Amino acid sequence: MNAGNAAAETLRAEGADVSAIQLDICDESSVAAAAARIEAETGLDILINNAAIMDEGGEPGGAAPPPSRVPLDAIARTYSTNVLGTLRLTQQLLPVLLRSDAPRIVNVSSRLGSFGHQSDPQWPGRAVNKLGYSSSKAALNMATLMLAYELRDTSVKVNAVSPGIIATDLNGEGAEALRGRPGFGPPEDGADLVARCALLPHDGPSGRFFGPGGELAW
Structure with missing residues:
Protein backbone atom coordinates (compact mmCIF):
# COMPACT_ATOMS: atom_id res chain seq x y z
CA MET A 1 0.00 0.00 0.00
CA GLY A 43 -19.84 4.27 -6.65
CA LEU A 44 -17.86 3.59 -9.82
CA ASP A 45 -17.78 5.07 -13.32
CA ILE A 46 -14.51 3.70 -14.73
CA LEU A 47 -12.67 0.42 -14.16
CA ILE A 48 -9.11 0.23 -15.50
CA ASN A 49 -7.70 -3.28 -15.22
CA ASN A 50 -3.95 -2.73 -15.19
CA ALA A 51 -2.65 -5.35 -12.73
CA ALA A 52 -0.29 -7.85 -14.37
CA ILE A 53 2.79 -9.95 -13.77
CA MET A 54 5.34 -11.43 -16.15
CA ASP A 55 6.51 -14.75 -14.67
CA GLU A 56 8.08 -17.14 -17.18
CA GLY A 57 9.88 -19.26 -14.59
CA GLY A 58 13.38 -18.28 -15.71
CA GLU A 59 16.27 -16.99 -13.66
CA PRO A 60 15.92 -13.36 -12.51
CA GLY A 61 17.44 -11.16 -15.18
CA GLY A 62 17.92 -14.13 -17.50
CA ALA A 63 16.22 -15.20 -20.70
CA ALA A 64 12.78 -16.79 -20.49
CA PRO A 65 12.60 -20.52 -21.29
CA PRO A 66 11.23 -21.45 -24.73
CA PRO A 67 7.52 -22.39 -24.87
CA SER A 68 8.31 -26.10 -24.73
CA ARG A 69 10.03 -25.67 -21.36
CA VAL A 70 8.12 -22.95 -19.54
CA PRO A 71 7.20 -24.30 -16.07
CA LEU A 72 3.46 -24.77 -15.87
CA ASP A 73 3.33 -23.34 -12.36
CA ALA A 74 4.80 -20.09 -13.72
CA ILE A 75 2.08 -19.93 -16.37
CA ALA A 76 -0.55 -20.62 -13.69
CA ARG A 77 0.76 -17.73 -11.56
CA THR A 78 0.63 -15.40 -14.54
CA TYR A 79 -2.93 -16.44 -15.43
CA SER A 80 -4.00 -16.10 -11.80
CA THR A 81 -3.27 -12.38 -11.92
CA ASN A 82 -3.53 -11.37 -15.57
CA VAL A 83 -6.71 -13.29 -16.43
CA LEU A 84 -8.56 -14.70 -13.42
CA GLY A 85 -7.77 -11.76 -11.15
CA THR A 86 -8.98 -9.29 -13.75
CA LEU A 87 -12.19 -11.27 -14.31
CA ARG A 88 -12.75 -11.60 -10.56
CA LEU A 89 -12.52 -7.85 -10.03
CA THR A 90 -14.61 -7.03 -13.09
CA GLN A 91 -17.39 -9.43 -12.10
CA GLN A 92 -17.52 -8.04 -8.56
CA LEU A 93 -17.61 -4.42 -9.71
CA LEU A 94 -19.91 -4.74 -12.71
CA PRO A 95 -23.13 -4.31 -10.68
CA VAL A 96 -21.68 -1.06 -9.30
CA LEU A 97 -20.60 0.12 -12.76
CA LEU A 98 -24.05 -0.52 -14.19
CA ARG A 99 -25.45 2.19 -11.90
CA SER A 100 -23.23 4.79 -13.58
CA ASP A 101 -24.47 7.03 -16.41
CA ALA A 102 -21.32 6.39 -18.47
CA PRO A 103 -19.56 3.22 -17.28
CA ARG A 104 -16.27 2.32 -18.93
CA ILE A 105 -14.01 -0.74 -18.63
CA VAL A 106 -10.46 -0.54 -19.99
CA ASN A 107 -8.36 -3.70 -20.00
CA VAL A 108 -4.64 -3.01 -20.33
CA SER A 109 -3.42 -5.67 -22.73
CA SER A 110 -0.42 -6.01 -25.05
CA ARG A 111 0.33 -6.58 -28.72
CA LEU A 112 2.12 -9.70 -27.48
CA GLY A 113 -1.37 -11.15 -27.04
CA SER A 114 -2.46 -10.31 -30.58
CA PHE A 115 -2.83 -13.24 -32.97
CA GLY A 116 -2.66 -10.76 -35.83
CA HIS A 117 0.76 -9.53 -34.76
CA GLN A 118 2.14 -12.85 -33.55
CA SER A 119 1.29 -14.48 -36.90
CA ASP A 120 3.04 -11.73 -38.89
CA PRO A 121 6.54 -12.99 -39.77
CA GLN A 122 7.75 -9.40 -40.13
CA TRP A 123 6.65 -8.29 -36.67
CA PRO A 124 9.73 -7.88 -34.42
CA GLY A 125 7.71 -8.69 -31.30
CA ARG A 126 7.66 -12.36 -32.29
CA ALA A 127 11.16 -12.58 -30.89
CA VAL A 128 9.83 -11.78 -27.40
CA ASN A 129 9.77 -15.25 -25.89
CA LYS A 130 7.12 -15.03 -23.17
CA LEU A 131 4.48 -17.74 -23.54
CA GLY A 132 2.75 -17.20 -20.20
CA TYR A 133 2.46 -13.43 -20.48
CA SER A 134 1.57 -13.37 -24.19
CA SER A 135 -1.11 -16.04 -23.93
CA SER A 136 -2.56 -14.41 -20.80
CA LYS A 137 -3.03 -11.20 -22.76
CA ALA A 138 -4.65 -13.16 -25.60
CA ALA A 139 -7.10 -14.55 -23.03
CA LEU A 140 -7.72 -11.03 -21.70
CA ASN A 141 -8.45 -9.86 -25.25
CA MET A 142 -11.05 -12.61 -25.66
CA ALA A 143 -12.62 -11.67 -22.33
CA THR A 144 -12.79 -8.06 -23.53
CA LEU A 145 -14.60 -9.05 -26.72
CA MET A 146 -17.07 -11.35 -25.00
CA LEU A 147 -17.87 -8.91 -22.19
CA ALA A 148 -18.40 -6.12 -24.71
CA TYR A 149 -20.83 -8.35 -26.62
CA GLU A 150 -22.70 -9.30 -23.44
CA LEU A 151 -23.08 -5.62 -22.51
CA ARG A 152 -23.81 -4.37 -26.04
CA ASP A 153 -27.32 -3.18 -25.10
CA THR A 154 -26.13 -1.24 -22.05
CA SER A 155 -24.16 2.00 -21.74
CA VAL A 156 -20.98 0.13 -20.74
CA LYS A 157 -18.04 0.46 -23.13
CA VAL A 158 -15.45 -2.32 -22.85
CA ASN A 159 -12.15 -1.98 -24.70
CA ALA A 160 -8.58 -3.23 -24.55
CA VAL A 161 -5.46 -1.12 -25.00
CA SER A 162 -1.82 -1.87 -25.67
CA PRO A 163 0.04 1.20 -24.40
CA GLY A 164 3.31 0.24 -26.11
CA ILE A 165 6.67 -0.38 -24.48
CA ILE A 166 6.39 1.69 -21.32
CA ALA A 167 9.16 2.37 -18.81
CA THR A 168 7.53 0.71 -15.79
CA ASP A 169 8.59 -1.76 -13.11
CA LEU A 170 6.99 -4.59 -15.13
CA ASN A 171 9.74 -4.20 -17.72
CA GLY A 172 12.34 -4.00 -14.95
CA GLU A 173 15.91 -3.25 -15.90
CA GLY A 174 15.09 -4.18 -19.48
CA ALA A 175 13.14 -0.95 -19.93
CA GLU A 176 16.33 1.02 -20.39
CA ALA A 177 17.52 -1.37 -23.10
CA LEU A 178 14.25 -0.78 -24.96
CA ARG A 179 14.66 3.00 -25.01
CA GLY A 180 14.62 4.32 -28.55
CA ARG A 181 12.58 1.47 -30.00
CA PRO A 182 9.36 2.34 -31.84
CA GLY A 183 6.55 2.48 -29.32
CA PHE A 184 8.80 3.09 -26.30
CA GLY A 185 7.61 5.85 -24.03
CA PRO A 186 7.23 7.15 -20.48
CA PRO A 187 4.27 6.14 -18.30
CA GLU A 188 2.50 9.38 -19.24
CA ASP A 189 2.19 8.20 -22.85
CA GLY A 190 0.56 4.93 -21.82
CA ALA A 191 -1.72 6.74 -19.39
CA ASP A 192 -2.92 9.09 -22.14
CA LEU A 193 -4.17 6.20 -24.28
CA VAL A 194 -5.89 4.57 -21.30
CA ALA A 195 -7.53 7.87 -20.33
CA ARG A 196 -8.90 8.38 -23.84
CA CYS A 197 -10.60 4.98 -23.73
CA ALA A 198 -11.86 5.62 -20.21
CA LEU A 199 -13.51 8.87 -21.29
CA LEU A 200 -15.17 7.72 -24.50
CA PRO A 201 -18.43 9.46 -25.42
CA HIS A 202 -21.77 7.66 -25.34
CA ASP A 203 -21.48 6.83 -29.05
CA GLY A 204 -17.89 5.63 -28.70
CA PRO A 205 -16.65 2.18 -29.69
CA SER A 206 -16.82 -0.97 -27.59
CA GLY A 207 -15.15 -4.33 -28.10
CA ARG A 208 -12.09 -2.83 -29.76
CA PHE A 209 -8.32 -3.06 -29.26
CA PHE A 210 -6.31 0.17 -29.42
CA GLY A 211 -2.63 1.07 -29.49
CA PRO A 212 -0.77 4.39 -29.67
CA GLY A 213 -1.20 4.51 -33.46
CA GLY A 214 -4.84 3.50 -33.62
CA GLU A 215 -6.81 0.26 -33.70
CA LEU A 216 -4.90 -3.03 -33.46
CA ALA A 217 -5.59 -6.50 -34.81
CA TRP A 218 -6.88 -9.01 -32.27
Whole structure:
Protein backbone atom coordinates (compact mmCIF):
# COMPACT_ATOMS: atom_id res chain seq x y z
CA MET A 1 0.00 0.00 0.00
CA ASN A 2 2.97 2.37 0.36
CA ALA A 3 3.06 3.19 -3.36
CA GLY A 4 -0.71 3.60 -3.52
CA ASN A 5 -0.79 5.89 -0.51
CA ALA A 6 2.08 7.94 -1.91
CA ALA A 7 0.30 8.34 -5.24
CA ALA A 8 -2.92 9.33 -3.49
CA GLU A 9 -1.06 11.88 -1.38
CA THR A 10 0.50 13.42 -4.49
CA LEU A 11 -2.92 13.76 -6.13
CA ARG A 12 -4.47 15.21 -2.98
CA ALA A 13 -1.73 17.83 -2.93
CA GLU A 14 -2.88 18.81 -6.42
CA GLY A 15 -6.46 19.25 -5.21
CA ALA A 16 -7.97 15.86 -6.09
CA ASP A 17 -10.30 13.99 -3.75
CA VAL A 18 -8.50 10.63 -3.78
CA SER A 19 -8.08 7.65 -1.48
CA ALA A 20 -6.20 4.38 -1.93
CA ILE A 21 -7.88 1.02 -1.32
CA GLN A 22 -5.86 -2.09 -0.55
CA LEU A 23 -6.70 -4.87 -2.98
CA ASP A 24 -5.33 -8.28 -3.96
CA ILE A 25 -7.10 -9.31 -7.17
CA CYS A 26 -6.05 -12.93 -6.60
CA ASP A 27 -7.94 -13.08 -3.30
CA GLU A 28 -11.73 -13.40 -3.36
CA SER A 29 -12.28 -11.86 0.08
CA SER A 30 -10.00 -8.91 -0.69
CA VAL A 31 -11.86 -8.17 -3.92
CA ALA A 32 -15.25 -8.51 -2.22
CA ALA A 33 -14.21 -6.13 0.56
CA ALA A 34 -12.90 -3.55 -1.91
CA ALA A 35 -16.05 -3.80 -4.02
CA ALA A 36 -18.26 -3.33 -0.96
CA ARG A 37 -16.31 -0.25 0.11
CA ILE A 38 -16.45 1.29 -3.38
CA GLU A 39 -20.19 0.65 -3.60
CA ALA A 40 -20.84 2.15 -0.17
CA GLU A 41 -18.55 5.18 -0.38
CA THR A 42 -18.27 6.41 -3.95
CA GLY A 43 -19.84 4.27 -6.65
CA LEU A 44 -17.86 3.59 -9.82
CA ASP A 45 -17.78 5.07 -13.32
CA ILE A 46 -14.51 3.70 -14.73
CA LEU A 47 -12.67 0.42 -14.16
CA ILE A 48 -9.11 0.23 -15.50
CA ASN A 49 -7.70 -3.28 -15.22
CA ASN A 50 -3.95 -2.73 -15.19
CA ALA A 51 -2.65 -5.35 -12.73
CA ALA A 52 -0.29 -7.85 -14.37
CA ILE A 53 2.79 -9.95 -13.77
CA MET A 54 5.34 -11.43 -16.15
CA ASP A 55 6.51 -14.75 -14.67
CA GLU A 56 8.08 -17.14 -17.18
CA GLY A 57 9.88 -19.26 -14.59
CA GLY A 58 13.38 -18.28 -15.71
CA GLU A 59 16.27 -16.99 -13.66
CA PRO A 60 15.92 -13.36 -12.51
CA GLY A 61 17.44 -11.16 -15.18
CA GLY A 62 17.92 -14.13 -17.50
CA ALA A 63 16.22 -15.20 -20.70
CA ALA A 64 12.78 -16.79 -20.49
CA PRO A 65 12.60 -20.52 -21.29
CA PRO A 66 11.23 -21.45 -24.73
CA PRO A 67 7.52 -22.39 -24.87
CA SER A 68 8.31 -26.10 -24.73
CA ARG A 69 10.03 -25.67 -21.36
CA VAL A 70 8.12 -22.95 -19.54
CA PRO A 71 7.20 -24.30 -16.07
CA LEU A 72 3.46 -24.77 -15.87
CA ASP A 73 3.33 -23.34 -12.36
CA ALA A 74 4.80 -20.09 -13.72
CA ILE A 75 2.08 -19.93 -16.37
CA ALA A 76 -0.55 -20.62 -13.69
CA ARG A 77 0.76 -17.73 -11.56
CA THR A 78 0.63 -15.40 -14.54
CA TYR A 79 -2.93 -16.44 -15.43
CA SER A 80 -4.00 -16.10 -11.80
CA THR A 81 -3.27 -12.38 -11.92
CA ASN A 82 -3.53 -11.37 -15.57
CA VAL A 83 -6.71 -13.29 -16.43
CA LEU A 84 -8.56 -14.70 -13.42
CA GLY A 85 -7.77 -11.76 -11.15
CA THR A 86 -8.98 -9.29 -13.75
CA LEU A 87 -12.19 -11.27 -14.31
CA ARG A 88 -12.75 -11.60 -10.56
CA LEU A 89 -12.52 -7.85 -10.03
CA THR A 90 -14.61 -7.03 -13.09
CA GLN A 91 -17.39 -9.43 -12.10
CA GLN A 92 -17.52 -8.04 -8.56
CA LEU A 93 -17.61 -4.42 -9.71
CA LEU A 94 -19.91 -4.74 -12.71
CA PRO A 95 -23.13 -4.31 -10.68
CA VAL A 96 -21.68 -1.06 -9.30
CA LEU A 97 -20.60 0.12 -12.76
CA LEU A 98 -24.05 -0.52 -14.19
CA ARG A 99 -25.45 2.19 -11.90
CA SER A 100 -23.23 4.79 -13.58
CA ASP A 101 -24.47 7.03 -16.41
CA ALA A 102 -21.32 6.39 -18.47
CA PRO A 103 -19.56 3.22 -17.28
CA ARG A 104 -16.27 2.32 -18.93
CA ILE A 105 -14.01 -0.74 -18.63
CA VAL A 106 -10.46 -0.54 -19.99
CA ASN A 107 -8.36 -3.70 -20.00
CA VAL A 108 -4.64 -3.01 -20.33
CA SER A 109 -3.42 -5.67 -22.73
CA SER A 110 -0.42 -6.01 -25.05
CA ARG A 111 0.33 -6.58 -28.72
CA LEU A 112 2.12 -9.70 -27.48
CA GLY A 113 -1.37 -11.15 -27.04
CA SER A 114 -2.46 -10.31 -30.58
CA PHE A 115 -2.83 -13.24 -32.97
CA GLY A 116 -2.66 -10.76 -35.83
CA HIS A 117 0.76 -9.53 -34.76
CA GLN A 118 2.14 -12.85 -33.55
CA SER A 119 1.29 -14.48 -36.90
CA ASP A 120 3.04 -11.73 -38.89
CA PRO A 121 6.54 -12.99 -39.77
CA GLN A 122 7.75 -9.40 -40.13
CA TRP A 123 6.65 -8.29 -36.67
CA PRO A 124 9.73 -7.88 -34.42
CA GLY A 125 7.71 -8.69 -31.30
CA ARG A 126 7.66 -12.36 -32.29
CA ALA A 127 11.16 -12.58 -30.89
CA VAL A 128 9.83 -11.78 -27.40
CA ASN A 129 9.77 -15.25 -25.89
CA LYS A 130 7.12 -15.03 -23.17
CA LEU A 131 4.48 -17.74 -23.54
CA GLY A 132 2.75 -17.20 -20.20
CA TYR A 133 2.46 -13.43 -20.48
CA SER A 134 1.57 -13.37 -24.19
CA SER A 135 -1.11 -16.04 -23.93
CA SER A 136 -2.56 -14.41 -20.80
CA LYS A 137 -3.03 -11.20 -22.76
CA ALA A 138 -4.65 -13.16 -25.60
CA ALA A 139 -7.10 -14.55 -23.03
CA LEU A 140 -7.72 -11.03 -21.70
CA ASN A 141 -8.45 -9.86 -25.25
CA MET A 142 -11.05 -12.61 -25.66
CA ALA A 143 -12.62 -11.67 -22.33
CA THR A 144 -12.79 -8.06 -23.53
CA LEU A 145 -14.60 -9.05 -26.72
CA MET A 146 -17.07 -11.35 -25.00
CA LEU A 147 -17.87 -8.91 -22.19
CA ALA A 148 -18.40 -6.12 -24.71
CA TYR A 149 -20.83 -8.35 -26.62
CA GLU A 150 -22.70 -9.30 -23.44
CA LEU A 151 -23.08 -5.62 -22.51
CA ARG A 152 -23.81 -4.37 -26.04
CA ASP A 153 -27.32 -3.18 -25.10
CA THR A 154 -26.13 -1.24 -22.05
CA SER A 155 -24.16 2.00 -21.74
CA VAL A 156 -20.98 0.13 -20.74
CA LYS A 157 -18.04 0.46 -23.13
CA VAL A 158 -15.45 -2.32 -22.85
CA ASN A 159 -12.15 -1.98 -24.70
CA ALA A 160 -8.58 -3.23 -24.55
CA VAL A 161 -5.46 -1.12 -25.00
CA SER A 162 -1.82 -1.87 -25.67
CA PRO A 163 0.04 1.20 -24.40
CA GLY A 164 3.31 0.24 -26.11
CA ILE A 165 6.67 -0.38 -24.48
CA ILE A 166 6.39 1.69 -21.32
CA ALA A 167 9.16 2.37 -18.81
CA THR A 168 7.53 0.71 -15.79
CA ASP A 169 8.59 -1.76 -13.11
CA LEU A 170 6.99 -4.59 -15.13
CA ASN A 171 9.74 -4.20 -17.72
CA GLY A 172 12.34 -4.00 -14.95
CA GLU A 173 15.91 -3.25 -15.90
CA GLY A 174 15.09 -4.18 -19.48
CA ALA A 175 13.14 -0.95 -19.93
CA GLU A 176 16.33 1.02 -20.39
CA ALA A 177 17.52 -1.37 -23.10
CA LEU A 178 14.25 -0.78 -24.96
CA ARG A 179 14.66 3.00 -25.01
CA GLY A 180 14.62 4.32 -28.55
CA ARG A 181 12.58 1.47 -30.00
CA PRO A 182 9.36 2.34 -31.84
CA GLY A 183 6.55 2.48 -29.32
CA PHE A 184 8.80 3.09 -26.30
CA GLY A 185 7.61 5.85 -24.03
CA PRO A 186 7.23 7.15 -20.48
CA PRO A 187 4.27 6.14 -18.30
CA GLU A 188 2.50 9.38 -19.24
CA ASP A 189 2.19 8.20 -22.85
CA GLY A 190 0.56 4.93 -21.82
CA ALA A 191 -1.72 6.74 -19.39
CA ASP A 192 -2.92 9.09 -22.14
CA LEU A 193 -4.17 6.20 -24.28
CA VAL A 194 -5.89 4.57 -21.30
CA ALA A 195 -7.53 7.87 -20.33
CA ARG A 196 -8.90 8.38 -23.84
CA CYS A 197 -10.60 4.98 -23.73
CA ALA A 198 -11.86 5.62 -20.21
CA LEU A 199 -13.51 8.87 -21.29
CA LEU A 200 -15.17 7.72 -24.50
CA PRO A 201 -18.43 9.46 -25.42
CA HIS A 202 -21.77 7.66 -25.34
CA ASP A 203 -21.48 6.83 -29.05
CA GLY A 204 -17.89 5.63 -28.70
CA PRO A 205 -16.65 2.18 -29.69
CA SER A 206 -16.82 -0.97 -27.59
CA GLY A 207 -15.15 -4.33 -28.10
CA ARG A 208 -12.09 -2.83 -29.76
CA PHE A 209 -8.32 -3.06 -29.26
CA PHE A 210 -6.31 0.17 -29.42
CA GLY A 211 -2.63 1.07 -29.49
CA PRO A 212 -0.77 4.39 -29.67
CA GLY A 213 -1.20 4.51 -33.46
CA GLY A 214 -4.84 3.50 -33.62
CA GLU A 215 -6.81 0.26 -33.70
CA LEU A 216 -4.90 -3.03 -33.46
CA ALA A 217 -5.59 -6.50 -34.81
CA TRP A 218 -6.88 -9.01 -32.27
